[in-house]
Amino acid sequence: MIKFEQVSKEYQGGYQAIQDVSFAISPGEMVFLTGHSGAGKSTVLKLIMLMERASSGSIAVGDKKLSPMGSRDIPFHRRQIGVVFQNHQLLFDRSVFDNIALPLRICGYDAVDAARRVRAALDKVGLLNREKLNPRVLSAGEQQRIGIARAIVHKPKILLADEPTGNLDPQLSAEVMTLFQQFNRIGTTVLVASHDLSLIRRMNCRTLTLNNGRLVDDV
């Protein structure tokens, strides 16, 4: 589903964020990506999202190579991916409901269908009674869960999560992970970047470890 072949990324200014990274994630797999801060975890996710392009090497998602994709293909590539951002990126000019409905509006669901799906997603993250609030007033942990609801609301084939448990207490972290596991069970490919090592160990999943931009471990 996701395949990296000797991928390197050099940011403008010459900083080598990742070097010579190769791995493959098959459909329906759940994988963790770990490493110290600045190791390049977010960079890997950004490359998959086509927020950045690889400097060298090749990346394929769902059997499609990313390098030839132009601005016309990128939207459709991104629609099959749900992302939980490191800094959740919620919009504070609209309600929780409208935030979660945004991906559905972009894909073109009709309002009734969209409302049903938004409520289902909110229910999954346990925040159904918050739909009318502005996300600004929510706690950091609640905001993070809204971000998760938004990432899963359109049932993407791939779920990427960048530090999804950063602001959560251990119990909520465990709940979020269980949620990801549920998604994984119905066939979604899940890739979670995290440095919460104890949580990763408990999850017992395949783990990719980055160190200074190089893939040092894959177990």
Next chain:
Amino acid sequence: MSDLRATRGQPKRGAQQHVLTKQDQRRHWFAHHGEVAKDCLRQWLSAPVSTLMTILVLAVALALPSFLFTSLANITRLTSGWDDENKISLYLHTNLSESQIEGFSQRLLLRPDLIAIDLIDAEQGLLEFKQYSGFSDLLGSLQQNPLPAVIAVLARDTSEQSLEVLQQQLSALPQVEQAVLDLQWIKRLNAMLLVLERAIIALSLLLAFAVLLIIGNTIRLNVESRRDEILVAKLMGATNAWVRRPFLYTGIFYGVTAAISAWLIIEMSLVVMQTPVLHLTLLYQSNFKLIGLGAFGGLLLLVVGLSLGLLAALISVNKFLNQLEPK
């Protein structure tokens, strides 16, 4: 290791992703247009004063060249009736007898460089003058006719040079007191109008550019204020067209409303000018009437406004969207 790992090799079932049909997509496209239009309207209503000010500035910028073009069209129409530029009027000495004048005009007829000759004798001249000048009472009190006989001739060669040569030749004739190239000033006026037209075109281009800048800048501020929304939407898979749509609507709105306001400004100023112009034309016994922009001019103004708005919005949004392309 775990039962989870064991599922890795299994064939994928895939989450039930919603698959959109072509029909769904078309409906979505229309729905989104409606939504966006409503959204734009709401935005303008939320800041009516600043929106109105912008529209007014744009309207003036659009109205000025349109007004100048309309005026030019009116002047050109006014002068287009006077096209016998090759006419020379010969004012004869007043001491010539009628038979002398008759003979002189006969001889003129034989000249190959003239194509027509029209004798207006002194009596006829006085009659016409009384009729058109409004001085009939004053003229009636005169003992004798002060007007000379006039022969109007049309030159065969209409070039300015040969006309001047001919005028000199004719004025040298002993019977002629004065030979006047009647409508040379029309020629000069026409040349001046041509220069004026060029100046107006240049000014119009300048003002069109100003309109482009004003709308472009308004849209740019608009885009900046919705920066986060655009970034997030793009990451969720919004197409550039989807992101652009509300801003294009805004651009078109500004262009079209400005064009309509400009049209109103012009038509209103024409209405104000209509009465004095009518008065003037009555004095000159002309049936000249002011023309406005007309249907074609109005349509043109609308199309220009719309295209400028659209173009400005496109440039502004595309500049921003290009920054978001992955590198």
